[in-house]
Structure formats: C-alpha cells, structure tokens
Amino acid sequence: MSTLKLQYHHGDLTKSLLEAATAIIKEQGVEGLSMRKLADKVGVSRTAPYHHFKDKNALLCALAERGFNQQEKMLAALKKQDHPTEQLFKEYVCAYMDYALEHSEIYDLMYGRTLWKAGTPSDSLKKSSKQTFKAWIEWVEELQEHGVLPNNNTPLRIGQTTWASLHGLARLFLDGIYLDQTDLSEMIEQMIKNLCSLRLAST
Amino acid sequence: MSTLKLQYHHGDLTKSLLEAATAIIKEQGVEGLSMRKLADKVGVSRTAPYHHFKDKNALLCALAERGFNQQEKMLAALKKQDHPTEQLFKEYVCAYMDYALEHSEIYDLMYGRTLWKAGTPSDSLKKSSKQTFKAWIEWVEELQEHGVLPNNNTPLRIGQTTWASLHGLARLFLDGIYLDQTDLSEMIEQMIKNLCSLRLAST
DNA sequence: AATTCTATCTTGACGGTGTCAATATTGCAG
DNA sequence: CTGCAATATTGACACCGTCAAGATAGAATT
Numbered sequence: 077m078s079t080l081k082l083q084y085h086h087g088d089l090t091k092s093l094l095e096a097a098t099a100i101i102k103e104q105g106v107e108g109l110s111m112r113k114l115a116d117k118v119g120v121s122r123t124a125p126y127h128h129f130k131d132k133n134a135l136l137c138a139l140a141e142r143g144f145n146q147q148e149k150m151l152a153a154l155k156k157q158d159h160p161t162e163q164l165f166k167e168y169v170c171a172y173m174d175y176a177l178e179h180s181e182i183y184d185l186m187y188g189r190t191l192w193k194a195g196t197p198s199d200s201l202k203k204s205s206k207q208t209f210k211a212w213i214e215w216v217e218e219l220q221e222h223g224v225l226p227n228n229n230t231p232l233r234i235g236q237t238t239w240a241s242l243h244g245l246a247r248l249f250l251d252g253i254y255l256d257q258t259d260l261s262e263m264i265e266q267m268i269k270n271l272c273s274l275r276l277a278s279t
Numbered sequence: 280m281s282t283l284k285l286q287y288h289h290g291d292l293t294k295s296l297l298e299a300a301t302a303i304i305k306e307q308g309v310e311g312l313s314m315r316k317l318a319d320k321v322g323v324s325r326t327a328p329y330h331h332f333k334d335k336n337a338l339l340c341a342l343a344e345r346g347f348n349q350q351e352k353m354l355a356a357l358k359k360q361d362h363p364t365e366q367l368f369k370e371y372v373c374a375y376m377d378y379a380l381e382h383s384e385i386y387d388l389m390y391g392r393t394l395w396k397a398g399t400p401s402d403s404l405k406k407s408s409k410q411t412f413k414a415w416i417e418w419v420e421e422l423q424e425h426g427v428l429p430n431n432n433t434p435l436r437i438g439q440t441t442w443a444s445l446h447g448l449a450r451l452f453l454d455g456i457y458l459d460q461t462d463l464s465e466m467i468e469q470m471i472k473n474l475c476s477l478r479l480a481s482t
Numbered sequence: 483a484a485t486t487c488t489a490t491c492t493t494g495a496c497g498g499t500g501t502c503a504a505t506a507t508t509g510c511a512g
Numbered sequence: 513c514t515g516c517a518a519t520a521t522t523g524a525c526a527c528c529g530t531c532a533a534g535a536t537a538g539a540a541t542t
Contacts, residue, residue: 105397107397184392187456189453189454192454193308193453193454226473226476229469233466234469236466237444237469237470240444240450241440241443241448241473242447243450244442244443244447244449244450245440245444245447247446247447248442250392250396251391252396253395259439263436263440263443266432266437266439270429270473
C-alpha cells in the first residue's frame, strides 16, 4: 500500500465521489454530471461507484442530503447571534437566497424536480427535508408571535406561502430566467418588504 | 398520394411532431421524451424530425412558445369579462396556478432550467416570454393604480416579486415537493391574501 | 503462516440517447 | 420530361446508465 495513486483499493471512495460530484455540478451543472465522467475524475473504473451508491439517483440523493445539513448548519449559526427577531428574519431571507444562488446546483437537487419528480427521493433524504421544514415551521410560529409574520392563518400555511415566495424568487435566478445580479438585490429587498408588511394586515 | 399512412412524405410533420411531443411529455414528463420515441410515435424514421427542428432544444423551444401563446390567450379571455379589478386579480392568480398545474410539463419548459439554463432559448422564445412579461408588468401598473397591489415600488419590482411568489408556489407542486391537492387550494387562498393585503402597508 | 471470506474494483456487454453524413425518394418548377 | 429542392431514410459515432462475471486485495479465521 503506497501513497501513489496506483492502488487497487481507493481508500474512501464514497467521500471522494461526493466531492468530485460536487465539483462537477458546480462547474457544469447537474446535466453535466455522468457516472462515467465522475468515475474517471476520481481515477477509478466506470462501475466502481456502483459499489458505493446503488445508482445515480442514490448519489444525487446523497448530495442533496449533504445540502440540507449544510444549510441547516448555516441557519443555526445565524440564529446564535441573537439579533432582534425582525432583523433576524431579514438576515435569514438574505442567507437563504445566498445559499440558493451560491450552491445553485445543490439547491436544485434539494428542492427541484430532478429528485422529487423525475427521480426517487431516498427515505433518508425525505427525512432530512422533513426535518428542515419542521424547523422552519416552528420558527415561523415564533415569528408570528413576535409580530414579524402575519397571524391570519396557521404557522403551517404561513410557513408554506412565505417559503414559496422565497423559493420562487430563488428559482427565477438559478433557472436562468433572470441573470442580472443588480435586479436580484433589489428584488430581495422588495420581497422582504412584502413578507414583513403582511402582519400589518392581519387582525 | 393516398390517405394511407405508407406515404414517404408525411404531410405536416412539424405539427404532428409538436402534438405527439405534447402528448408524450404530458404522460411521461420531459425526461420521458426522446427524439427517437417521438419519431417512432409519429411513424417516421429517427432523423426525420431533424428536417423540421434543428435539434431537440429547438423542438422544446417550440413547445414552450406554444405554451406562451396558450397562456396569453387564456388570460386575455379572463380579462374580457370585466369583473371588478380585485376580483379579476384573484381570478388571474387561480387561472395562473391552474394553467401551471394542468400543463405542468409545458410550464416547466416555459419557465424552467431545461431551456433557460441547461438549454439555449431560441430568439423566438425569448421574444415570446418578454412579451408575456411586458403585458404582465403593464397590468401590474393598473393593479397598483386600483389599489390592489402596493405602490411602494415600481411596477417592475412589484411585478417581479409577486410573480416570483406565484411561480414559487406553482413550482413546489409541479416539482413534486408537495403533492396534496388539499394543501394546494388552501395555499393559493393564503397566497392571495398575502399579495392582496400588501397595499395596506404601502404609503 | 496459510486459508478463506468479503469488500472492493475491473472489463465486457446491452440497450438507450442525440445527431451527423451520405443516400434515397418524392413533389414541383422549368 | 427533366432537374432541383424538400423531405425522408439507413448507417454510424460517441456518449450514457447499469448489469453480470471475473479479478484483486485486505481482514478474519484457522
């Protein structure tokens, strides 16, 4: 077992695959990721990855799941510095958009049709997403109590609609409908105004 | 030239292709559409479609463009019956969601990454989408004047953000993140409340 | 230390994809 | 009737995901 790359067994191929895949989709998009190119990049034969992931779908699920962990960590860090509730919410929105656009391909796997419609989300991925969503809804309840979000419906519905708004804004950019980054910042600002002013209307 | 299908020249292959393609993506999603299957369905050889569409991308662009026309027609019909402005807006929202979910695959081509990011939108498609968007912005201006949408920003920004909200809501369902139709109608209702109550907050 | 077992990796193969090049057929204009 | 342009065809190529069968290496057991 030398330190040279000519060894038969790779070491931690699972991890290497995930990282190489992340790099590829960052550069070439999910469409540019093929199992064969991936294997090649890691320096291994075509079918080696199949001993670590059942199929391509499973690999993409793993990437998405990583994304959920990553995102959750980021948001947890945000909440730690205890700013006023409303400011925190605004920071959350910015952070959410930041993550979506910075890791657009991962975001697409997390919330896009590739896995949820065209593919088959793994049980583990479903669990991750459910947990993330649950945390979000709980926070929405808090935000409602602090008068940042409206009270005219349950935390679930308010959480769903405000999330939908954010998600839609993110998608317009990461799907290539909008490209201009200048528009982006102004649209985020206006979206925050929209979401935050809702409480004024609730009874 | 008999009426039997054994003729060498097909007649109006362009149209047949578009209709067969529409049928396929409706049943099997965009992922289920291949040029070969399409040709086969129409009863023509693999490469025949290439005399009518430069490549698969071009065919998808044509489908998307049809979608824009279809959608525009639907919305024009809606406006003709001159209901009160606010009611009209609510009907618009419902109609928009209806269209998105009823023709989810076409909607995806119109506003999704398949063409706008992964693919290459044709000039003709760009034009169609631009026109649709322009019409929307003009109507937003009207809605602002009638106090249905807020006045705290330009028609462009308000149009962008409200559209983003609608788009996001649609995507959550047509991408398979949400599936329950019951949730859907309640979420639409709440989203309308969100959008329509914004004016109360604007100066 | 020798042997077995198991995890890992390999090559070979199959059916699918988009699309180019070269060829054949047809309908129409001259 | 002839020739031309539009349309359709077969053949080929390079990719793709993934299954099956065999090779290799490291760990466990004797």
